[in-house]
Amino acid sequence: MKKLVRPEIPRKTIYRLSVYLRCLQRLKQNQLQTVSSEALARAAGVKPTQLRKDLTYFGQFGTRGLGYDVEQLATMITDLLGTNRLQPVVLVGVGNLGTALLSYRGFEQEGFEIVGAFDQDVRRNRDKPLNTPLFGMEKLGELIQQRAVRMAIITVPAAAAQEVANQLVTHGITGILNFSPAMLSVPETVMVNNVNLAIELENLSYFIQD
C-alpha cells in the first residue's frame, strides 16, 4: 500500500495549480516571458495573495519587481502535477457516457491516454466504432499491469460502481475519476474525484429558482 502523498497541501491549491498552468500556457502562446503575480492572479480569477500563498507551498518563485518566468513556472507546475509525460488511464463502463468520453479528445491534449476501455458486455451494440481497444472485465488486471496504469475512469451505473472500484483497487489503481452517482468506499491510499454531470445540473437548478 502507498502512503498518502503530501497531505498537508489543500486540495483546492492543487486544483488552482491546474488553473494557473492553463493561464501560463496561454501566456506562452502569446510569446510572453514574464508575468506579474497580479496579472497571473487576475487571469486565473483569484486574489494575488491567494496565488502567492498557493505557490509558497512549493518553494520560492518569482523575482521582486520582475514577476514570474512563464516557462519556468509552467514547467514546475507540470512536474508537480506529474503530467510531464503521457499518463495511461483505463475506462470502465462503455455505455452512453463512457462512449461519449472515449470520443472526447481533450484528455489526450492534457497528457492522459486512455489505453483501454472495459465493459461487461464487449458485444453491446454501439453507435459508432471506438478508437480505444475494448476488453472484457477479465482482462482488467492484465492491462493495468502491462501498461503500469494508476488511474481509472468509472462510467458504470451506480449499482455496479463499488464492485468495479474494488477490482480496480485490487489491481493497483490509486486514482479514480468516478462519473457514477455512487459514493465509493476505498482505502485511504486511493484518491477518488467525483464528477456527476446530472448532479451539477440539479445543483444549478436549485439556485436558479425564484
Next chain:
Amino acid sequence: MKKLVRPEIPRKTIYRLSVYLRCLQRLKQNQLQTVSSEALARAAGVKPTQLRKDLTYFGQFGTRGLGYDVEQLATMITDLLGTNRLQPVVLVGVGNLGTALLSYRGFEQEGFEIVGAFDQDVRRNRDKPLNTPLFGMEKLGELIQQRAVRMAIITVPAAAAQEVANQLVTHGITGILNFSPAMLSVPETVMVNNVNLAIELENLSYFIQD
C-alpha cells in the same frame, strides 16, 4: 435581476440532497417505504448527524423510531431542487465535448432537456447526426425566450467562453454549467458550476505520485 436564493444554506448541503435523492430512488425501486437516518446516511456515504443536519435546513422530517417515509422525502427533495418538471437547457459549443454531451442520455433521465445546441459554425463537419436541433449563435436569444430557458451548458474553447457567458446572461440565463477551462466573470445573481474533466484527471495525477 434576481435576488440570490436562500444563500444561508451551504452549497455542499445542496449537493448532498442530490445524493440522498438518488439513494431514495433506489430504495423506492426496491419497494422500501421507510428508511432510518442511519441506513440512508450509510447509503449516501455520510454520517447520520450530517444527514439530519442537512435536512434540518428544510424543516422537520422523519418520525422517531420509524425513520423517513421514502416517497415523501424523495418528493420533498425533488421539489426543493426544482426538478419536478423537465427543465429546458441550452448547450453552446458543439465541438468534441459538446457533441459527446449531446449524445449522453443521462441528463434527460434526471429531468433536463437540452432544447437547443448552438455553435458559431453550424456547418462544421461532425461524426454523426445530432439528436438536438443545432442553431447559429444569432438564434440564442430567441430560443431562450421562447422556451423560458434558465440554464446553459458551455462547451466552447477557453478563449470564447467569457463572450458566450456574457451573451447567455444578457438573454436571461441564471445558471451555467461551464466545461471550458476559463474562469467566468458573471453578475452575482448568476450561478456558475465548473466542470473541467482534464483538471479532474490532473488533480488525481498529483495525488497518485509516489
